[in-house]
Amino acid sequence: MKKVLLIEDDTILRENTAELLELSDYEVVTASNGRLGVNAAIEHSPDIIVCDIMMPELDGYGVLENLSKNNQTKYIPFIFLSAKTERQDVRKGMDLGADDYITKPFEEEELISAIESRIAKAAILKDEREANQQQLTEDDEENELRTLNDLKNFFDDNGTVFSYSKDAIIYEEGHPANYIYLIVKGVVKCNKLDEQGKELTTALHKEDDLFGYTSFTQNIPYQETATAIQTTEVVALSKSELTAVLNKNHKVTLELIQLLTDNISGIKEQLLQMAYSSVHRKTANTILKFAEKLNRKPEDPIKISRHDLASVAGIATETLIRTLSRFKKEGIIEIEGRNIKIVDYQQLQEMY
Numbered sequence: 001m002k003k004v005l006l007i008e009d010d011t012i013l014r015e016n017t018a019e020l021l022e023l024s025d026y027e028v029v030t031a032s033n034g035r036l037g038v039n040a041a042i043e044h045s046p047d048i049i050v051c052d053i054m055m056p057e058l059d060g061y062g063v064l065e066n067l068s069k070n071n072q073t074k075y076i077p078f079i080f081l082s083a084k085t086e087r088q089d090v091r092k093g094m095d096l097g098a099d100d101y102i103t104k105p106f107e108e109e110e111l112i113s114a115i116e117s118r119i120a121k122a123a124i125l126k127d128e129r130e131a132n133q134q135q136l137t138e139d140d141e142e143n144e145l146r147t148l149n150d151l152k153n154f155f156d157d158n159g160t161v162f163s164y165s166k167d168a169i170i171y172e173e174g175h176p177a178n179y180i181y182l183i184v185k186g187v188v189k190c191n192k193l194d195e196q197g198k199e200l201t202t203a204l205h206k207e208d209d210l211f212g213y214t215s216f217t218q219n220i221p222y223q224e225t226a227t228a229i230q231t232t233e234v235v236a237l238s239k240s241e242l243t244a245v246l247n248k249n250h251k252v253t254l255e256l257i258q259l260l261t262d263n264i265s266g267i268k269e270q271l272l273q274m275a276y277s278s279v280h281r282k283t284a285n286t287i288l289k290f291a292e293k294l295n296r297k298p299e300d301p302i303k304i305s306r307h308d309l310a311s312v313a314g315i316a317t318e319t320l321i322r323t324l325s326r327f328k329k330e331g332i333i334e335i336e337g338r339n340i341k342i343v344d345y346q347q348l349q350e351m352y
Contacts, residue, residue: 048076
């Protein structure tokens with residue numbers, strides 16, 4: 001049974017109209033003035049409101065204006081019922097958003113017909129709103145970024161492309177951390193300088209790696225310097241852009257947190273290696289690390305400077321060179337100029 005809210009200050013007309021509607025199988029809620037009518041609409045959520053205009057405390061125009069501002073009541077169809085028949089009165093009511101305007105005196109059939117048609121129209125509009133909302137929800141779900149691969153695709157589609165030649169600096173330690181980067185091709189080395197000015201390589205990033213993040217909530221500058229080891233192409237998103245994406249895509253935020261956690265674990269392991277490992281173990285570990293980052297095939301030579309190898313291993317360049325010479329004599333690696341080719345992977349891995 002559909003529910004009608006009838007707001008009318010004339011007692012006789014209110015009671016007669018309510019009886020008429022009840023005989024037509026409507027549940028009727030009544031209110032004797034505009035203020036009570038607004039409260040009744042919020043409390044009872046009727047299917048339609050029939051409202052007089054000239055009433056004490058709050059007129060019909062005020063009722064419609066109040067209900068139009070309330071999310072709970074703004075879609076309830078609204079019919080003015082009034083003796084006011086001037087054109088400007090009708091226009092004012094319709095401009096405020098009324099669905100219909102019936103003048104007194106009215107025929108029973110006229111009122112019932114208006115109520116039926118307006119309830120039917122409201123039902124159709126409600127179905128359309130729900131369908132549109134469902135479509136928006138489905139679109140949001142379809143466009144939601146769920147994995148790091150989705151995030152990387154977003155970088156590809158929306159990021160700014162930068163190209164760097166070999167040894168070019170991408171950003172420097174202490175500079176504003178404005179961008180986060182994804183490597184399209186090439187390799188990037190990140191390093192810091194200690195108090196003695198000695199360079200320490202903190203990370204190596206290869207194709208498809210993300211780097212350059214410091215803080216998404218604070219203006220913390222870059223904590224290291226990033227340099228292209230070879231010709232490199234990256235796509236970059238501003239920190240504000242990425243933060244906006246993460247705020248809307250919580251699943252990929254969790255994936256990124258896991259990536260950062262893994263990176264922290266890797267850095268801790270690297271520090272432990274540097275602190276406690278033997279020179280041979282450090283060198284073997286560094287060669288394997290560069291092979292993983294630089295080589296598409298295991299048999300490809302590693303094209304890297306001895307200085308970079310030493311900074312990653314955390315040993316002096318001279319010490320690294322002596323260790324490489326020993327590995328060469330033992331048949332573990334081959335050396336041609338700056339190129340290092342691994343001959344015995346198993347022995348290097350056993351050292352590590």
